[in-house]
Amino acid sequence: MYKIYINEIPLILKQKELVTVAEQEDSTILLAKYTGKLKHLLQYIDLYEKRTSINKIIHMLEDYKQLKEIFFPFL
Numbered sequence: 001m002y003k004i005y006i007n008e009i010p011l012i013l014k015q016k017e018l019v020t021v022a023e024q025e026d027s028t029i030l031l032a033k034y035t036g037k038l039k040h041l042l043q044y045i046d047l048y049e050k051r052t053s054i055n056k057i058i059h060m061l062e063d064y065k066q067l068k069e070i071f072f073p074f075l
Contacts, residue, residue: 006045009055016060028055034070 002013016033023029032044041059048054 006048006057009048009057011045012056012058014058014060016062019058019060023058028053030054030057032057032059034059034061036070 001015001018004011004013019031024031030044030048032040034041044057044059048057
């Protein structure tokens with residue numbers, strides 16, 4: 001798991017299998033499967049900024065190492 005903070009709200013990179021049932025059922029968490037397109041990530045961030053009820057974004061992918069490699073150039 002890797003956390004990136006955007007305006008003090010965590011954007012979490014996580015392997016899909018490690019997402020808990022509690023996280024799946026929490027309406028304040030935005031769960032998003034990473035599609036491989038930066039455009040979609042930016043749309044999720046924009047959605048977070050418009051909805052005050054979201055307090056965490058979790059991006060998930062089957063291969064966590066691949067997800068981490070995709071994001072590191074932007075960190």
